Amino acid sequence: MIRSLVAAMPLASTTAPRAPRIPTPALALALLLALPLTPAADVLAQPRPVTPRGPLEAQEQNNIAVFRKVSPSVVHITTLAQQRDFFSRNVTEVPSGTGSGFLWDEHGHVVTNFHVIRGASAAKVTLSDQSTFDANLVGVDPDRDLAVLRIAAPREKLLPVPMGSSRDLLVGQTVYAIGNPFGLDQTLTRGIVSALNREIESMTQRTIRGAIQTDAAINPGNSGGPLLDSAGRLIGVNTSIFSPSGGSNGIGFAIPADEVNRIVPQLIKNGRVIRPALGITAGSEQLRGVLRLPKGVVLIGIQNGGGAALAGLKPFMRGRDGRIIGGDLITAVDGKPVADLDDLLNLLEQRQLGEKVVLTVWNGGKTRQVQAQLGSD
Structure with missing residues (x-):
């Protein structure tokens, strides 16, 4: 019986085993496609389950609240x-x-x-x-x-922006800008007050003092939009950026809200700002340099009946022989130095119509003080 079982078993091969045939790429792909999908493959083909969102951070909640409050x-x-x-x-x-x-x-x-x-x-x-x-x-x-x-x-x-103040701002506090950069309306950006009391130049080359510097992204199209504090109150009007490329480099400027709150009511009432004035025409800085005069405002014209005329101020003039006849140069207002016309106008804007100011006047190397009453420009 044992002999018959052994005889029935195949003899071991005495030749070397043949190497397995490697299927061609086409055959391998066909074999792969022929395999049935396993349950694991079905799972991988399904959308992943969504992880529930946790509570928003306090900063995120405030971002959302400010946008919802002010964007309308x-x-x-x-x-x-x-x-x-x-x-x-x-x-x-x-x-x-x-x-x-x-x-x-x-x-x-x-x-x-x-x-x-x-x-x-x-x-x-x-x-x-x-x-x-x-x-x-x-x-x-x-x-x-x-x-x-x-x-x-x-x-x-008509939902007005809540009014805030710029006089109590602190460097480092959070600010928001909402506007339409590059025509993309209702865009919110966030940053901080980077610096205060900056000076920027308007299109008339007048200096805007007290400007707010911020790193909140401000781009072309943001101009005229509000700069807001963390409570969503107006603290400035975005007006310019410092950027050689024209894009936001993290240095933007805004006109302070206190200045806006002073000017806008006048524009609504009068269509323009009526500023206190002395009734003078000032010479250029180039003229002051040519005449080698000290810093101040060179008077080249005096309006009849104006504050300067009533105070006895005299302008520089050109005589019949072409020579310059010396006149007055305003060097200070109420003791505050005046380096140029921009300084003078900024100091006068802090006064009221009809108010009197003390002018320090230079003429021919001598200095005197006169009192002048402010009229309208």
Whole structure:
């Protein structure tokens, strides 16, 4: 029996085993596709389960709260310019630029930068709900780069930005900017107050003092939009960036809210800012240098009946023989030094119409003090 079992078993091969055949790529792919999907493959083909979101951080919650609170008050401004067709001579209005702004009050007044609407023949204001209204120009202050428009929108759409103050700002506190950078409306950026009391130049080359510097991303199109504190209150109007490339490099500037709150009511009431003035015409810095005069404001014209004329000030003049006849140079106001016309105007703007100031006047190497009453410009 054992012999028969052994005889039935195959004999071991005495030749070397053959190497397995390696399938061609095409055959391997066919074999792979022929394999049935395993349960593990079915699981991998399904969407992954979503991990429940935990509670938002306090900073995130405040970001959301500020945007929801203020974004309905921020508007998109599109300016239009007249264009004449060469062949038909027809005049049409075409878009010429965009910017930002915000609702000032419940009467439809909109605040923006002067440079946003400069040179425009018309403007349209788009609210956060995408409704658009024609805007009328109310007033401008180019020296402070501010302008006020007005739209005839339903009362329920007019949600003014809450008013804050810039005098108590601290470097390092959180700020927000909402605007329309590159035409992308309702954009929120966050940063801090990087510095205070910066000086920037307006389009009229007047110095805007007390400007707020921030690293909140501000790009072209943000101009005229609000800068907000962590409570969503207006603390400034975004006006410019410092950037050789034209994009945000983390250095933006805003006109302080206290200055805005002083100027905007005047623009609404008068269409312009009525500033205290002495009734003078000032010479250029180049003229002062040519005449080798000390720092101050060279008087080359005196308005009859103005404060300077009544105080007895005399201008520099050119005689019949062409020589310069010496006049007065204002070097200080109420004891505060005046280096140029910009200094003088800034000091006078801190006074009221009808108020009297003491001027320090230089003439021919001698200094005297006179009292002058301020009139309107």
